[in-house]
Amino acid sequence: MEPSAQYGTSATLARVVQRLGATLLSLEAGRPDLVRTVTSVVLYDPLDPPAVTPGTFMLGAGLVSEDEIAAAIRSFARDGAVALVLRAPVPQGPLIRAALADTSMAVYGLARGASWLQAATLVTATLSTVSPDELMLGGHDSGTDLFELANSLAALLDAPVTIEDLSSRVIAFSSDQSGADEGRHRTILSM
DSSP: OOOOHHHHSSHHHHHHHHHHHHHHEEEEEEOOOOOOSEEEEEOOOOOOOOOTTTTEEEEETTTSSHHHHHHHHHHHHTTTTEEEEEEEEEOOOOOHHHHTTTSSOEEEEEEETTHHHHHHHHHHHHHHHHOOHHHHHHHOOOOHHHHHHHHHHHHHSSOOEEEEEETTEEEOSSSSTTOOOOHHHHHHHHO
């Protein structure tokens, strides 16, 4: 994989999905192409439809009916979007299944309690992560990737990890939160 596909202003779909983790995001339908490059995140506004470009990770906050979701899937896929996120539980009707069968889109569900702003912020942070080489060589004065640190600690401890600031706000978490207690889930969702 080229460095620009993982670091800089883009990331693979696999990296974006891993970063949001199973606590916030779940694959609901479609065939995700995890090696596709995500270059931007866009929040859908039905009153002011956004410009969708190749590599867009769509947040479908304003999409609720089966008709509009199916039409959006086709339109976003035609414009090169990589994935669509809808509020869970995601509708699974025949129009949506047909639209997904005709496209290469994947549909993810955003967990109840998680905000669209939170999802957009995490995707944007994933797209702007600096490479480990740049960090080691001192090429950037940005902080280290706290999500990577949380994942490393989780692997060492064999337990889910959250990193909090001095005000006890969660600022990063490990991707595997399946073994976390309910309190930790609520804390992450309230980020």
